Amino acid sequence: MTERYAAEALIDYAEALFAAAGLEADKAALVAPLMVEADLMGHTTHGLQLVAPYLAALADGSMTAAGAPEVLSDRGPVVVWDGRRLSGVWLTATAVDLAVERARQYGTCTVSIRRAHHIACLAAFLERATAQGMMVTLTCSDPSVASVAPFGGTRAIYTPDPVAVGIPTSGDPILIDISASITTNGLTNRLHKEGRNLEHDWLIDADGNPSKDPSVLFTDPPGTILPVGGLDHGHKGYGLALIVEALTQALSGHGRADPPEGWGAGIWVQVQDPTAFAGADAFTRQTDRLAELCRTNPPRPGVEAVRLPGDGALARKRTALADGVALYPGIIEGLAEWAGKLGVAAPTPL
Amino acid sequence: MTERYAAEALIDYAEALFAAAGLEADKAALVAPLMVEADLMGHTTHGLQLVAPYLAALADGSMTAAGAPEVLSDRGPVVVWDGRRLSGVWLTATAVDLAVERARQYGTCTVSIRRAHHIACLAAFLERATAQGMMVTLTCSDPSVASVAPFGGTRAIYTPDPVAVGIPTSGDPILIDISASITTNGLTNRLHKEGRNLEHDWLIDADGNPSKDPSVLFTDPPGTILPVGGLDHGHKGYGLALIVEALTQALSGHGRADPPEGWGAGIWVQVQDPTAFAGADAFTRQTDRLAELCRTNPPRPGVEAVRLPGDGALARKRTALADGVALYPGIIEGLAEWAGKLGVAAPTPL
Numbered sequence: 001m002t003e004r005y006a007a008e009a010l011i012d013y014a015e016a017l018f019a020a021a022g023l024e025a026d027k028a029a030l031v032a033p034l035m036v037e038a039d040l041m042g043h044t045t046h047g048l049q050l051v052a053p054y055l056a057a058l059a060d061g062s063m064t065a066a067g068a069p070e071v072l073s074d075r076g077p078v079v080v081w082d083g084r085r086l087s088g089v090w091l092t093a094t095a096v097d098l099a100v101e102r103a104r105q106y107g108t109c110t111v112s113i114r115r116a117h118h119i120a121c122l123a124a125f126l127e128r129a130t131a132q133g134m135m136v137t138l139t140c141s142d143p144s145v146a147s148v149a150p151f152g153g154t155r156a157i158y159t160p161d162p163v164a165v166g167i168p169t170s171g172d173p174i175l176i177d178i179s180a181s182i183t184t185n186g187l188t189n190r191l192h193k194e195g196r197n198l199e200h201d202w203l204i205d206a207d208g209n210p211s212k213d214p215s216v217l218f219t220d221p222p223g224t225i226l227p228v229g230g231l232d233h234g235h236k237g238y239g240l241a242l243i244v245e246a247l248t249q250a251l252s253g254h255g256r257a258d259p260p261e262g263w264g265a266g267i268w269v270q271v272q273d274p275t276a277f278a279g280a281d282a283f284t285r286q287t288d289r290l291a292e293l294c295r296t297n298p299p300r301p302g303v304e305a306v307r308l309p310g311d312g313a314l315a316r317k318r319t320a321l322a323d324g325v326a327l328y329p330g331i332i333e334g335l336a337e338w339a340g341k342l343g344v345a346a347p348t349p350l
Numbered sequence: 351m352t353e354r355y356a357a358e359a360l361i362d363y364a365e366a367l368f369a370a371a372g373l374e375a376d377k378a379a380l381v382a383p384l385m386v387e388a389d390l391m392g393h394t395t396h397g398l399q400l401v402a403p404y405l406a407a408l409a410d411g412s413m414t415a416a417g418a419p420e421v422l423s424d425r426g427p428v429v430v431w432d433g434r435r436l437s438g439v440w441l442t443a444t445a446v447d448l449a450v451e452r453a454r455q456y457g458t459c460t461v462s463i464r465r466a467h468h469i470a471c472l473a474a475f476l477e478r479a480t481a482q483g484m485m486v487t488l489t490c491s492d493p494s495v496a497s498v499a500p501f502g503g504t505r506a507i508y509t510p511d512p513v514a515v516g517i518p519t520s521g522d523p524i525l526i527d528i529s530a531s532i533t534t535n536g537l538t539n540r541l542h543k544e545g546r547n548l549e550h551d552w553l554i555d556a557d558g559n560p561s562k563d564p565s566v567l568f569t570d571p572p573g574t575i576l577p578v579g580g581l582d583h584g585h586k587g588y589g590l591a592l593i594v595e596a597l598t599q600a601l602s603g604h605g606r607a608d609p610p611e612g613w614g615a616g617i618w619v620q621v622q623d624p625t626a627f628a629g630a631d632a633f634t635r636q637t638d639r640l641a642e643l644c645r646t647n648p649p650r651p652g653v654e655a656v657r658l659p660g661d662g663a664l665a666r667k668r669t670a671l672a673d674g675v676a677l678y679p680g681i682i683e684g685l686a687e688w689a690g691k692l693g694v695a696a697p698t699p700l
Binding site: 163284293 | 422423425426427428430456457458460462464485487499500501502503504505507513515517524526527528529532550552554557558578579580582583585586587588589590592593595596599600601602603604605606607622624626627628629632633634635636637638639640643644647648649650651653655656657658659
């Protein structure tokens with residue numbers, strides 16, 4: 001039987017590991033629960049699995065351990081930071097909190113961040129804003145990495161380019177986390193290591209032939225992940241990717257026109273306060289109706305029920321908080337080596 | 351050979367028709383060139399083809415002919431209007447212009463509009479902002495119409511839910527106009543009238559079976575247009591649609607929770623001024639590089655070259671301005687009846 005851990009024990013473990021690796025205390029305390037949050041929601045490629053490479057980045061100095069971002073611009077409703085390669089998770093959470101505060105005053109606030117380290121799981125940040133009645137949009141890209149080609153092309157020029165949006169309702173929020181490509185680097189890397197294939201032809205090899213085998217991404221030159229819409233209507237995913245690249249790199253002023261600085265992110269965070277628009281009640285009256293129209297929709301044959309984005313993640317989170325967290329195989333083992341090196345005690349399963 | 355018209359002659363014609371139908375002069379003058387702009391760009395379902403139904407809407411009072419929107423909120427960087435069922439094209443163009451002006455001051459400006467009449471071609475509005483160095487995002491939905499089901503479902507609950515984004519470069523802007531569904535109401539309606547099929551299985555019938563025949567949308571109950579990603583990964587298009595529904599209806603406070611008011615739109619316009627972020631030059635340095643990475647990408651077999659969104663439309667526009675506009679079959683004939691009724695002279699082909 002899979003071992004389960006109390007979420008609190010995993011948070012304490014991650015925080016202790018980060019602190020022992022030299023991450024400033026306020027940052028370790030903010031980042032650790034957000035890593036575990038991803039595992040609680042079932043996004044297991046973007047939770048504790050990333051702690052080991054983050055510890056390695058602290059060790060080799062590619063993640064900055066202390067200090068604040070440099071403020072490049074502050075117009076009130078627009079703030080631009082140079083992240084100085086600080087933790088992308090810490091920068092993003094801090095940016096969401098600032099944007100929520102500023103949105104109360106201005107109606108919206110946009111925070112643009114360049115030169116952050118990796119940001120992990122976008123969905124994990126959304127409830128910080130929706131719990132306060134705010135609509136939040138979050139997007140990022142990594143200008144030093146490329147795994148997706150433009151529609152019709154064969155050479156990777158950008159990342160999967162995710163967009164996450166949190167939409168308050170009077171009940172559970174709608175938590176959307178989609179990318180501009182059909183699948184992600186995290187999943188294709190994991191399946192490649194495990195020798196497994198994708199469900200469908202979500203990749204093309206370097207010559208442009210459709211494939212479900214992630215090993216086509218590891219040839220020289222490598223194949224690419226297809227944009228959303230695939231070979232059929234991939235101009236849609238291509239358009240979405242260009243939007244994300246512009247929001248995250250052009251507005252922040254650091255991107256693919258610059259020399260690569262290693263694993264990192266350009267980030268764009270925007271919060272909108274419904275009370276500055278038509279009002280909080282007017283907002284949730286519409287989103288409640290939208291949620292109802294989705295949940296009561298007669299499903300296609302073979303589909304049990306139509307769900308809203310976030311429904312599955314929030315259900316998994318409730319179960320994990322009640323019954324303990326069953327981590328994806330290999331995650332605890334991957335951290336044990338670091339725990340030994342840093343002198344941190346591993347958590348005890350429930 | 352297809353007849354061609356001078357763009358100016360078509361604009362004068364549309365303006366005269368609108369004015370004769372009672373649309374206030376400033377509105378006729380702003381709307382007419384935007385209708386022709388869509389035809390110039392090749393978006394022939396959303397240009398002059400819509401003038402006849404707009405004239406009918408003016409005649410039956412479902413489009414308000416005169417006056418201004420009611421200002422529901424004004425925080426500076428956030429403005430909310432009740433459109434009073436005024437021309438959606440006029441409201442959108444006016445909102446983009448206001449947002450450009452306000453973005454110079456605040457860095458961004460968001461205009462949310464409820465109860466607009468139909469907005470026509472989103473791509474036609476983008477250059478108003480990009481020509482001034484601004485990044486613009488534009489999205490709309492029609493709360494009285496539904497043709498797309500949530501992923502996994504079978505009953506239509508929302509519209510194709512388009513998103514258009516204009517991104518300045520130092521050359522031609524990138525003009526993205528995508529929808530959250532694979533295809534549009536405009537195209538499926540036209541093909542249905544012409545007895546033609548779609549290229550691929552972009553629809554499902556009322557029981558959830560894939561189809562390329564637009565007549566499945568006209569049964570009782572009707573089938574639906576599939577979300578972007580189709581049956582394979584349609585949760586992506588579903589997520590995008592929910593974002594659009596929230597931006598356009600929840601923020602504006604009028605949507606599917608309200609009694610249907612007829613053909614119209616909720617609209618969300620946002621302009622971002624790169625000079626308030628990392629600077630205009632820093633912005634185009636990144637977008638120029640992005641454009642270059644796309645255009646020089648080695649194409650898949652069968653693809654001539656990788657193009658940027660907007661490349662085709664801007665090329666068509668240049669040709670049409672130089673050589674005259676070849677309208678889609680039936681458009682001039684469709685307007686002739688209204689021209690006779692309103693006593694407006696039809697334009698002479700070149």
